Amino acid sequence: MNSFRAFLKKEFLAQWRTGKLMLLAIVFILFGIMNPAVAKLTPWLLEIVADSLAESGMIITDVTVTAMDSWVQFFKNIPMALIVFILVQGSIFTTEYQSGTLVLSLTKGMGRHWVVLAKASVPVLLWTLGFWLCFAITYCYNAWFWDNAVARHLLFSALCWWVFGLWVIALAVFFSTVSTANTGVLLGTGGTVLAGTLLGLLPKLRAYMPTLLTEGTALICSQAETADYVTALWIAGGTGILLFIAAFPLFAKKQL
Numbered sequence: 001m002n003s004f005r006a007f008l009k010k011e012f013l014a015q016w017r018t019g020k021l022m023l024l025a026i027v028f029i030l031f032g033i034m035n036p037a038v039a040k041l042t043p044w045l046l047e048i049v050a051d052s053l054a055e056s057g058m059i060i061t062d063v064t065v066t067a068m069d070s071w072v073q074f075f076k077n078i079p080m081a082l083i084v085f086i087l088v089q090g091s092i093f094t095t096e097y098q099s100g101t102l103v104l105s106l107t108k109g110m111g112r113h114w115v116v117l118a119k120a121s122v123p124v125l126l127w128t129l130g131f132w133l134c135f136a137i138t139y140c141y142n143a144w145f146w147d148n149a150v151a152r153h154l155l156f157s158a159l160c161w162w163v164f165g166l167w168v169i170a171l172a173v174f175f176s177t178v179s180t181a182n183t184g185v186l187l188g189t190g191g192t193v194l195a196g197t198l199l200g201l202l203p204k205l206r207a208y209m210p211t212l213l214t215e216g217t218a219l220i221c222s223q224a225e226t227a228d229y230v231t232a233l234w235i236a237g238g239t240g241i242l243l244f245i246a247a248f249p250l251f252a253k254k255q256l
Contacts, residue, residue: 004114011092011122020088021126027084028130031077032137036145039069067146068220071154074138075161075216081134082165086172089123090185093176112252120173120244127165131158156226157216163236164213168193170240177250210236 015021042065096102102115135158142148168189175188193211200209212232218224 004118007114007118008121011118015122015126024085024088024126024130027081028134029137031074031081032134033141035073035077035138036070036141038073039065039067040145042069065146066150067142067148068150070138070142070146071148071151071220072217074135075157075214075220078131078134078161079214081130082168085123085127085130085165086168086186086189089126089169090172090176090189091182092119092123093173094180094182094185097180113248116173116177116247116251119176120169120247123169123172124166127169128162131162131165151220152222153219153226156229157219160213160219160229160233161216163233163240164210167210167213167236167240170243173247174243174250177247177254207231208235210239 012021139148148154171189171192172185175185179185179188196209196211200206200211206212207228208231210232212229213236215224219226219229
């Protein structure tokens with residue numbers, strides 16, 4: 001356990017020294033502020049282009065902005081935040097494969113299972129902190145400007161997106177124990193998400209795909225109910241845990 005704590009501390013120090021922590025903090029804070037900012041500035045932007053649009057025969061009436069507009073922006077922007085997150089964290093294993101630094105930790109008596117646990121814990125903790133920080137910033141600004149009550153099932157829809165992020169991280173960890181190159185990790189993770197998205201287009205499979213959890217806008221706009229997401233939530237959680245578990249024996253057999 002002492003070696004695990006030491007390795008975990010080393011991981012966070014590496015994140016800080018390489019600037020990854022700062023980059024992710026900026027991304028999540030920026031998106032958290034940008035969601036209500038875009039909604040708040042929309043009437044002003046439409047007013048600026050109103051004259052040019054009127055010449056084309058398009059007349060813009062007064063636009064009423066609510067917290068709903070900001071939350072719609074939140075669910076549009078959080079996929080980009082997750083993409084940035086995976087691009088930054090996807091090399092958490094592969095960089096050390098190429099540099100050979102993992103061998104030093106293992107020769108000092110560090111168990112391979114502790115390495116996987118520490119390596120997986122870092123992106124899980126960072127995604128959790130970053131996602132809920134972004135959510136909290138948006139929530140506070142929306143409460144200040146408008147009223148969050150207009151968005152139904154808000155916390156549940158955010159929970160679904162957080163779980164989806166954990167599922168994607170589980171994919172990245174799994175493929176990190178299979179591939180030695182960052183390209184393989186990104187292709188495996190992205191390819192699985194894309195496959196889930198395409199399968200989700202089939203009506204009979206849609207309710208079982210973890211990618212359904214990304215459709216938070218439908219929940220807050222009363223176009224769907226929480227019961228529609230429960231199956232996908234369980235499947236994402238279950239397969240995510242299985243992917244994490246499968247990473248242990250795969251890494252134990254990996255040639256470093």
